[in-house]
Structure formats: C-alpha cells, structure tokens
Amino acid sequence: MEIITGGITAAKGFQAAATAAGIKYQNRMDMAMIVSQVPAASAGTFTTNVVQAAPVKWDRKLVTEESHARAVVVNAGIANACTGAEGMEYCQKTAEAVEHTLKIPANQVLVASTGVIGMQLPMEKLTLGIEAMAPQLEDSLESGHQAACAIMTTDTKAKEAAVTFQVEGKTVTVGGMCKGSGMIHPNMCTMLGFLTTDLAISKELLQEALREDIIDTYNMVSVDGDTSTNDTVLLLANGMAGNPEIIQKDENYRKFTEALHYVNTALAKMMAGDGEGATALFETRVIHADSKEHARTLAKSVICSSLTKAAIFGHDANWGRILCALGYSGVKFDPEAIELFFQSKSGRIQIYKDGTATDYSEEEATRILSEPEVTVLVDMKMGDAKAVAWGCDLTYDYVKINADYRS
Amino acid sequence: MEIITGGITAAKGFQAAATAAGIKYQNRMDMAMIVSQVPAASAGTFTTNVVQAAPVKWDRKLVTEESHARAVVVNAGIANACTGAEGMEYCQKTAEAVEHTLKIPANQVLVASTGVIGMQLPMEKLTLGIEAMAPQLEDSLESGHQAACAIMTTDTKAKEAAVTFQVEGKTVTVGGMCKGSGMIHPNMCTMLGFLTTDLAISKELLQEALREDIIDTYNMVSVDGDTSTNDTVLLLANGMAGNPEIIQKDENYRKFTEALHYVNTALAKMMAGDGEGATALFETRVIHADSKEHARTLAKSVICSSLTKAAIFGHDANWGRILCALGYSGVKFDPEAIELFFQSKSGRIQIYKDGTATDYSEEEATRILSEPEVTVLVDMKMGDAKAVAWGCDLTYDYVKINADYRS
Missing domain, CATH: 3.10.20.340 (ArgJ beta chain, C-terminal domain)
Known part of the structure; x- marks a missing residue:
C-alpha cells in the first residue's frame, strides 16, 4: 500500500467539479459534484438518528435498490432536513437536473446536503449550479480538492486522503474526502464522507467492507456527542482498475479493506482535529x-x-x-x-x-x-x-x- | 405544605456549623458539620461511577449497616477520590475526631468530600476544623446557611430549601442544602445533597422515599454529562416532630414524599441554574x-x-x-x-x-x-x-x- 496525494479524483475514471451556487454562503464555493465515467457499484452508511434528512432517505433507497450509481451532488449551507415532502422533491429534481445536463439516469444520482435544518433548498440555484459544474468536470487532483473545499461548513481545512495498492498486477486506488466531525457523534454541521475506488468488486462486498470499517473509524470520532440528521458516507467502485472482480473475502479483499481503513482513519483524524473551535x-x-x-x-x-x-x-x-x-x-x-x-x-x-x-x-x-x-x-x-x-x-x-x- | 425559609437546620433538633479549615481554599469557609441532637434514621444514594471516592464507600457502608447516624462532616477543595487505603483511613479518622470532640460514636458519623481528585486530605487541618466547629454548632437558620456556603466549590450561590407539613397534628419540617450540578450527570465538582427532617419514619421507608425521588429530581439534572466519583445525597430523620412513626405507605407517607419532592426539585433546579458558567x-x-x-x-x-x-x-x-x-x-x-x-x-x-x-x-x-x-x-x-x-x-x-x- 502506498500513500499518495489526492482525494476523490485519485482513482481512475472519477471526475469532480465545484461551484459558487450562492445557496446560503456568499463569495465561496458551496456545491460539488462527483461523476464516474462508467456506472459504479455503490455502498452507503447513514445516520442512526430517528430524524433523517431528505437526502439520507433518497440515498439509502438508491444504494439499496439500484445496482449502480454514477454521480453525487453535494451542497453546503442548507441541510434539507425537516423539510417534508418538498425536501424529498428537491432530491428528485436535483437528480433530474443531472440527468438533463449529463445524460446520467436520475436513479444513478446520489445527493448530500449539510448546513441549517428546516430551511428549503433554493432549487433554481441548485439547477444553475449543476449546469455550471457540468462543463468543468475534470479528473485532476485540483478539481478533487476544489470539491473538498466546496463541501465545508465550519471546517477550517479541506480533508482528503488516497492510497494505491496492487491487485493481480493492476494498480488500484482508493481516495476520499469528507467534512464535519463524526458519524455517531457528529457536529450538527454533519459528517459527510465520499469515497471512490477504481477497484472491481461486488456490490455486496463493497457494502460489507464499508459497514465494517466505519465502526472503527468515523464512528470513533466525536466532537460534541451530537448525532446529525444528515450523516452520510458513500463509496463508489467503478472497476476501471481492470482487476478481476472481487467476489469473495480473499487476499485481494483484505488488501482493499486495509486501503479503505487507511483512508477512513486518515479522514476521521482530520475531522476530529478540525472539530469546531479545536486547538488539538x-x-x-x-x-x-x-x-x-x-x-x-x-x-x-x-x-x-x-x-x-x-x-x-x-x-x-x-x-x-x-x-x-x-x-x-x-x-x-x-x-x-x-x-x-x-x-x-x-x-x-x-x-x-x-x-x-x-x-x-x-x-x-x-x-x-x-x-x-x-x-x-x-x-x-x-x-x-x-x-x-x-x-x-x-x-x-x-x-x-x-x-x-x-x- | 408550606414553603419556608431555611435549609438543613430548619427541622427540629438539627444543628450546623462551618469553618475556614484551609484545606485547599484560602480565606473562605471550606468545612461544614451537621449534627442531630438525637440519633436519626439515615438514608443515602450514591454515584453509579465505577470509580468511587473513599467517603462514598464509607457512607454507603454506614447507611446500610448502621441503624442510625448523628453527624455529617463535609469538606470542599479535595475530593478524597483515588486516594487508596490512606483515603479510607482519613474517613475513619474524621469520624474518630467527631467521636472524640462530641462524644458521638464514630459509626454514626457520615463524611462527604468534593474537589480535586487524587490528592490526600490534610488530616490535621480536618481535625482542627472539627474542633473549631464543635462549640459553634447552632440550630439557627444562619448556621445552616453558613454550612451551605462552606460546601460550595465552583458554585456561585448557596442552595437551600425547606417546607413544613402536618402529620397527626404535629408540624413536620423537611430542609436541605446542596452543591454542584447533578447526580447522574454531575459536574466533576460533585453533586452533594444533605437533607434533614424531624419526621419519625422507619429507616426502610426513608430509604425508599429518597431512592424513588432522586430519579425525577437530581437525576434529571445535567450540566455537562460527566458523572462524578463523589456524588452523594444523604437524608437524616430524627423523629423530633413527635409524630407517630410512619411505618407504611399511608397518607402521612404520601405527604412526606410530596414535601421531599418539593425540596429536592427546588435544589435540583438551583444546581442546574448555577451550572458552571451558566447564564440561564x-x-x-x-x-x-x-x-x-x-x-x-x-x-x-x-x-x-x-x-x-x-x-x-x-x-x-x-x-x-x-x-x-x-x-x-x-x-x-x-x-x-x-x-x-x-x-x-x-x-x-x-x-x-x-x-x-x-x-x-x-x-x-x-x-x-x-x-x-x-x-x-x-x-x-x-x-x-x-x-x-x-x-x-x-x-x-x-x-x-x-x-x-x-x-
């Protein structure tokens, strides 16, 4: 395993973009998009709070019912939590805007929001943001970094990590970005984590690897003991590394879980150290x-x-x-x-x-x-x-x- | 039930005193003593923390094994927690100093401490403090108030409450004082509560009334979610009101629990409102x-x-x-x-x-x-x-x- 520079665009076939959509913050980027060139297996873990934001409900359904995902749209500033039927509709509309702009089916578009609870998203700004980001999508490390900056709320630093490892002669990359402060005990500003890999792996094993690993990584972070309505970790695996698909818990699976654990631990520690107001x-x-x-x-x-x-x-x-x-x-x-x-x-x-x-x-x-x-x-x-x-x-x-x- | 001015000396036959023993604080009172003229039935509830201070162990044993108690000695500044065998010895020595000075058997002397963990008590100062307080014992409201002041640590106000009610033509009083911030979730500076009543009641019912009532009073207070090693509530009933002893859960018992609940609720609210740094x-x-x-x-x-x-x-x-x-x-x-x-x-x-x-x-x-x-x-x-x-x-x-x- 080798630690490399990068985040969500480190793995092959993943592009990102960010924009200043003016959703709530002014004069800064507040929207990001991740797109996989090809359909990717998707996995997700979500808040255990009884109160769940609309994007959490949207993503849980898609990750459970759909075999693949291709895009993730994230906004900072407004959480789209406690927003009733209208909030759910905005998830749908966001996905449709991506479908319209990038020709990606709406049921392959995941969404995530972080920020103030109870306020409705300005849908028009979101749509304009998606249209602005589409032509800017790039697989550069810089575009990944811009996305990591755009999803911040009270974070003071962008949080990214990536590693590579070898599977049957192919170089596989796992990268990720996150914002906020913890999964079980997150800051209200919400813990959002996005992980990408070019590994070929079955959806079932991908979900299991993620579910197992968050227990000893994000779930061991606490800033203030509060659990958000929006906490989400999403993991996409698009298979573009070209390895034979991992379908059982063999040595290659073990290598992947080790790489995933490294990235998740690195991101978890960055979140804890950047807890609101923290000096240590x-x-x-x-x-x-x-x-x-x-x-x-x-x-x-x-x-x-x-x-x-x-x-x-x-x-x-x-x-x-x-x-x-x-x-x-x-x-x-x-x-x-x-x-x-x-x-x-x-x-x-x-x-x-x-x-x-x-x-x-x-x-x-x-x-x-x-x-x-x-x-x-x-x-x-x-x-x-x-x-x-x-x-x-x-x-x-x-x-x-x-x-x-x-x- | 009538709300009256007063605290631990409100009930008949209870005296108090306070002194500046210089245990850790300088230039302020930091020791208090409560004495009942006659042996009193005793009840107590204690911290659920695995780590228990020496005075908690001492009091639990006495409240469980001895039928009566006559005195309580309290100090602020040093908690006598994590102090090993030496700490237990100081509880014994404190009780013996009271026995020597006031002719009260050592096994009828309860002790309580609040303050820094891991530091040994300066036994000589404690003994001198007991000798200084003995001649000052008084049943005045002022002496009760002085005691309520002496047990404070980061508290900004002394906390006292008292009520009277009638049992078979006799006026019964329940009074109390406390310091700190909560029982299940107390400030490290510890929640200590001391209640006195001149009611005649069986030890079993006294314990049951206390145990039941703290659930909806002190246990519903939290300042910061931390549970102290020293949390203690003690209740003494000396029977000097002259009522026929309450030995079953009759109307008189109900009146008592109502009075106890009022005092405990009043004290619990005072603690919450005086939580460290609180403005509301x-x-x-x-x-x-x-x-x-x-x-x-x-x-x-x-x-x-x-x-x-x-x-x-x-x-x-x-x-x-x-x-x-x-x-x-x-x-x-x-x-x-x-x-x-x-x-x-x-x-x-x-x-x-x-x-x-x-x-x-x-x-x-x-x-x-x-x-x-x-x-x-x-x-x-x-x-x-x-x-x-x-x-x-x-x-x-x-x-x-x-x-x-x-x-």
Whole structure:
C-alpha cells in the first residue's frame, strides 16, 4: 500500500467539479459534484438518528435498490432536513437536473446536503449550479480538492486522503474526502464522507467492507456527542482498475479493506482535529480491555467528556477526569488495576497507577499536553482488546461558533 | 405544605456549623458539620461511577449497616477520590475526631468530600476544623446557611430549601442544602445533597422515599454529562416532630414524599441554574410520551446536547438541534407528528409542527429565549407520560472554569 496525494479524483475514471451556487454562503464555493465515467457499484452508511434528512432517505433507497450509481451532488449551507415532502422533491429534481445536463439516469444520482435544518433548498440555484459544474468536470487532483473545499461548513481545512495498492498486477486506488466531525457523534454541521475506488468488486462486498470499517473509524470520532440528521458516507467502485472482480473475502479483499481503513482513519483524524473551535487532536487509545466493544466504549467515553476536553484545552494533566469518564462509561473494571499515560511527540509519561497518581512532573505533563496531537493511553490490564477514539479539546471558540451558528 | 425559609437546620433538633479549615481554599469557609441532637434514621444514594471516592464507600457502608447516624462532616477543595487505603483511613479518622470532640460514636458519623481528585486530605487541618466547629454548632437558620456556603466549590450561590407539613397534628419540617450540578450527570465538582427532617419514619421507608425521588429530581439534572466519583445525597430523620412513626405507605407517607419532592426539585433546579458558567436555567418538559422512561430519556437528551446548550446561550431559536437531540436519544417516534414550543416568563411560542418549522417570529423567539429561565416544551403526541429535565446553557465561562480548574 502506498500513500499518495489526492482525494476523490485519485482513482481512475472519477471526475469532480465545484461551484459558487450562492445557496446560503456568499463569495465561496458551496456545491460539488462527483461523476464516474462508467456506472459504479455503490455502498452507503447513514445516520442512526430517528430524524433523517431528505437526502439520507433518497440515498439509502438508491444504494439499496439500484445496482449502480454514477454521480453525487453535494451542497453546503442548507441541510434539507425537516423539510417534508418538498425536501424529498428537491432530491428528485436535483437528480433530474443531472440527468438533463449529463445524460446520467436520475436513479444513478446520489445527493448530500449539510448546513441549517428546516430551511428549503433554493432549487433554481441548485439547477444553475449543476449546469455550471457540468462543463468543468475534470479528473485532476485540483478539481478533487476544489470539491473538498466546496463541501465545508465550519471546517477550517479541506480533508482528503488516497492510497494505491496492487491487485493481480493492476494498480488500484482508493481516495476520499469528507467534512464535519463524526458519524455517531457528529457536529450538527454533519459528517459527510465520499469515497471512490477504481477497484472491481461486488456490490455486496463493497457494502460489507464499508459497514465494517466505519465502526472503527468515523464512528470513533466525536466532537460534541451530537448525532446529525444528515450523516452520510458513500463509496463508489467503478472497476476501471481492470482487476478481476472481487467476489469473495480473499487476499485481494483484505488488501482493499486495509486501503479503505487507511483512508477512513486518515479522514476521521482530520475531522476530529478540525472539530469546531479545536486547538488539538485528542486521541484515546485503550489497550488490554476484556472485549473490543468495551475498549470502544471506554475510549469513546474519555474523548466525549466535556471536562476532559476542557482540561486538554488548558494543557492540564487532570487524570482524575479521565478516570472518572472511564468509570461512568458503563464498563466494569478495577480502578486500582488500570494505568494511565499521556503521550505526544514531546514524550510519554505515566500519570496513574495502583489507584492513585504517580509521582510525575506536572511541568513535563503540561509540555506533553501542549502539542497539537495529544494521546491518552489507557491500559485496562484485563485482556487483549484495544480501540482508538478521536476527539478534540473544548474551547471558547466551540461555544462561539455554536452560540451564533445561524446568525 | 408550606414553603419556608431555611435549609438543613430548619427541622427540629438539627444543628450546623462551618469553618475556614484551609484545606485547599484560602480565606473562605471550606468545612461544614451537621449534627442531630438525637440519633436519626439515615438514608443515602450514591454515584453509579465505577470509580468511587473513599467517603462514598464509607457512607454507603454506614447507611446500610448502621441503624442510625448523628453527624455529617463535609469538606470542599479535595475530593478524597483515588486516594487508596490512606483515603479510607482519613474517613475513619474524621469520624474518630467527631467521636472524640462530641462524644458521638464514630459509626454514626457520615463524611462527604468534593474537589480535586487524587490528592490526600490534610488530616490535621480536618481535625482542627472539627474542633473549631464543635462549640459553634447552632440550630439557627444562619448556621445552616453558613454550612451551605462552606460546601460550595465552583458554585456561585448557596442552595437551600425547606417546607413544613402536618402529620397527626404535629408540624413536620423537611430542609436541605446542596452543591454542584447533578447526580447522574454531575459536574466533576460533585453533586452533594444533605437533607434533614424531624419526621419519625422507619429507616426502610426513608430509604425508599429518597431512592424513588432522586430519579425525577437530581437525576434529571445535567450540566455537562460527566458523572462524578463523589456524588452523594444523604437524608437524616430524627423523629423530633413527635409524630407517630410512619411505618407504611399511608397518607402521612404520601405527604412526606410530596414535601421531599418539593425540596429536592427546588435544589435540583438551583444546581442546574448555577451550572458552571451558566447564564440561564434550561428546562425541557416532555409531555404525551409513550412511557415515563422514554419521557425522561428524551428530556435528558435535549438538556445534554452541547449544540442546543450553546444555542440557548446565544438566544438562538435553533429548533433543529432540539429535534436532532430527540432523534438520537434512542427513543423511536415520528418526527412529523411531534410539536415543539419555547416558553419563558416572556411568553410561549410554537416553533415546530408537521415535520417543519412553524411561521414563528424569530424576534419573538429570541425575546423568549433571553430570560434567565427558559423552557423547551416537547409534545410527543403518543401517550400520557411526562418528564422534566434541567440543565443550563454552554458558555465561554464553562470552558474557562474547566480549562484551568486545578491551577
């Protein structure tokens, strides 16, 4: 596996474009389109929220009922959630606009939206946006990057990743872009992820690979514990690498899942580190837990604790809050047995052992916690299971962004 | 039932004192003591965190194994949590200091601590504090108020409440004080509650009344979703009202539970409104849910949502975030059927109906949300169950307080 520069246009046969459609933001790009030269197998995972946005309903139906997809249209600014029958109609109309402009069947057009809930999309602007993007579609890395920029809301950086690997002598690429902050626990501004690959693989295995991988990647990210109505990850595989189609869980499938996992992990960490107002990526690694599920629960509990997140912002080695967050996670353990460490590129320090603080240097701990990526390592001393979760610190700017998001 | 001024000394035969013991804070009172003239039946509820502070272990044992208690010693500043065997020893020594000073058996002395985790208590200062408080014990309202002040950490106001009611011609009083912010979801600075009554009641019924009532009072408060290692509510009943002992769930028991519920609700609301950095008490009332448990879950989900809390701080009528928080609570419902309202003393406004926003005035909504007590009313349109939860807004000051709590 080789890490390469690029995003959704890295894989063969995928083009992208972006435009400033003026949907809600002014003077910036706010619409993007991804098009595969040939019909691609499609897979998707969606929010578990009871309240589901129109594009989520649209995509779930298409991914489930249709064998292929060819295009994805994304807008930032308005979420098209809580918009009733009118909202569903706009998904249909968006797909029809693509059909009309690019001769791609409407039932092969996926849609995604992010932004304010309860506002209707300005359909005319969307249609004009699609017409503007159609002639600009390109397979360049730059066009992929423009798309990654266009889908941002409160994100401060575009998020892209790509890798290549070999299957039966053919070079296969997996690339992707995303915006927002988490799948189970996303920022209201919604986690949207778009992945493309030129691998030939059956639709069933594609869906399974995606469903399995989000559990340990996007689902382990939390910015503020809220789950959006719009969270969506879509994965298209167009087969243009020319490999024999993967139809079983063989060595080639394993290589693909490894590549997919790399891209998803990279994107997940970018989201966590770019959480609203964040100044640091806050990682929690749980090792030696008694089960995988417990390891995940413990790691998530720590990165979701507002008190711990505020302490990370303050570069404060408040191990008591970490212990406390482990303690209310619902997982049973012996607080006297576990051990806690802080680590970053500035070093590693043990802060808790035998039921109480070690004799660590506060100064050293603060130095370690002052890096832009900080890890809490939790050794449960119980078994062999492990998990990693990613979050960010809780800052003044998180409050500022969310106190006046709509204004 | 009559609401009266007072706290833990309102009921007959209860004395209190406070002192500046210099445990961690300087130049303020940081220790309090409550003493009953006669042995009192005791009841307690404690944190569900796996990590439990030494005083929690001490009190749980005494409340379970001993028939009576006579004193409670509380300190602020150091939590005596994650302090190993030494921490347990300090509970014992504190009780022995009371035995030595006031001739109260050590096994009738409850203890409670709140503050920083992992630091050992300065035992000598605690002993001196007990010796200083002993001669100052008084049954005046002022001494109760001093105690309520002494147990505060990041609280900005002392929290006290009391009521009287009649049982067989005798006037019975229930009073209490608390500090912190919630039982299931408390601020790390810990929720501590102390209740006293001169009612004569069996220990079993006393415990049952307390256990039942915290579910709809303290357990419906959340400031930041974190659950402390030290959360404790203690209730002492010394029988000095002279009523015939309540030994069954009769009309007199019902009167008592009503009085207890009033005091607990009043204290719970004070805690929520005084959440760290809060500028507003944020209440969520769920009505017409299909079960009591679902009503509680839905109400809690809304008051725990960081995004909603930040919107309340910004006086922003962001009903989408409320709907979203209901949606990820885990309770199934039809988003098209429910209705949402904002209300405060400035009025009431319907903001959501039939799956989308009503045509409400943003200006009016902002005016309603600018009051110090704001309610979201959620009509689930499913059944007869209801619940209320209390939280606060998420502010810059919450971050500030928790980024540098230990410094």
